[in-house]
Amino acid sequence: MRAAGISITWRFFRIWQRNLKVYSKIWKISFVPPLLEPLFYLFAFGAGLGALVGALSYRGMEISYAAYLAPALIAINTMYNAFFENSYSSFVRMYYQKTYDAMMTTPLSLEEVITGEIFWGATKSAIATAIMAAVVSVFGLLSYPSSLLLLPLAFLGGFAFGAVAMVFTSLVPNIETFNLPIFLFITPMFLFSGTFFPLDNLPGWARIVAGFLPLTHLVRLARAFAYAELHPGNLWSVLYLVVFSGVFFPLALIGMRRRLIK
Numbered sequence: 001m002r003a004a005g006i007s008i009t010w011r012f013f014r015i016w017q018r019n020l021k022v023y024s025k026i027w028k029i030s031f032v033p034p035l036l037e038p039l040f041y042l043f044a045f046g047a048g049l050g051a052l053v054g055a056l057s058y059r060g061m062e063i064s065y066a067a068y069l070a071p072a073l074i075a076i077n078t079m080y081n082a083f084f085e086n087s088y089s090s091f092v093r094m095y096y097q098k099t100y101d102a103m104m105t106t107p108l109s110l111e112e113v114i115t116g117e118i119f120w121g122a123t124k125s126a127i128a129t130a131i132m133a134a135v136v137s138v139f140g141l142l143s144y145p146s147s148l149l150l151l152p153l154a155f156l157g158g159f160a161f162g163a164v165a166m167v168f169t170s171l172v173p174n175i176e177t178f179n180l181p182i183f184l185f186i187t188p189m190f191l192f193s194g195t196f197f198p199l200d201n202l203p204g205w206a207r208i209v210a211g212f213l214p215l216t217h218l219v220r221l222a223r224a225f226a227y228a229e230l231h232p233g234n235l236w237s238v239l240y241l242v243v244f245s246g247v248f249f250p251l252a253l254i255g256m257r258r259r260l261i262k
Contacts, residue, residue, distance in 0.1 A: 007109045014108065015116020016123065023124070033128075038135045041073050042066055045196070056198070059229060070141040071222035072195040074150060075157065077132050078125045079215055082158035083186060085121040086165035087178050093117075094169070100260060114256045118162040118249065125158025126151055146228040153225060157218045160241050163248035164214075170255030189215035214244050 023030065045065070055062045093099040103113045133150055136142055142150075168181045192206065193199075193215035199207050210216045217237035224234050 008111045008115050011108055012112040012116040015113055016120050019120040035131055035135060038073050038132050042139065045069055067141050070136045071226040072219050074129055074132055075215060075218040075222040076190060076195060077128050078154045078157040078218060079161050081125040081128045082121040082161040083165040085124050086118060086162040087169055088175065090117050090166060090169050091175050110257055110260060111253050114166060114253055118159060118166055121162030122155045122158035126154040129154035142226050143228040146225050146230060149225040150222060153221050156241050160214055160245045163245055163252050166252035167248055167255050170252065170259045189213050194219050214241060217241055
């Protein structure tokens with residue numbers, strides 16, 4: 001892609017390879033959270049709170065609270081992996097380790113470096129989703145083969161959240177400032193995107209606001225794929241994530257160029 005001063009070739013794949021090689025050395029640590037997190041949540045909310053909530057009505061189906069919660073956990077996992085990879089981890093590589101400086105002494109362009117970083121964040125989300133989906137499947141909470149679509153969904157959602165995370169990385173003056181986007185952006189989505197309760201329980205204005213949050217659409221698609229509820233209406237959520245990515249990806253490239261190229 002060469003437009004408006006942005007130069008990206010397939011060389012960005014080298015950045016992806018570099019991060020994969022680093023990941024292969026620490027995969028045992030990265031493997032643990034997506035393996036244990038669904039067990040903790042399903043036990044605390046599915047077994048504990050689920051006993052109080054009972055069955056829920058979802059698109060005319062009666063499902064357990066654990067079945068309602070499981071796809072949302074996968075969507076949350078996608079958001080967290082990409083966002084933290086392209087915020088905290090990318091900031092460390094940029095500011096403390098000076099990895100970006102070393103990369104830009106090679107024929108790689110800055111845009112290729114950032115693109116490789118975001119693609120790696122999306123890949124890490126897909127890896128974590130595969131692990132978490134395998135754990136959740138043991139409890140019979142996912143329907144196959146439709147749940148296989150959770151993997152490309154995780155990559156798309158990971159790319160969207162990785163791009164917006166990189167925008168924040170281009171703006172924050174220090175690593176402690178990431179507390180602001182996490183508190184003001186990530187935490188509200190975690191709570192009010194239809195993750196732990198149906199959006200119908202919210203006031204009308206809150207449902208409208210939730211409709212503009214990317215995690216809302218990620219959760220909708222995750223539940224649709226988990227329950228084999230494939231219908232044309234899902235395309236709107238897919239389109240939202242594509243447009244969201246299309247907006248924040250170039251903003252990330254522009255923001256990082258402004259930060260790194262003096």
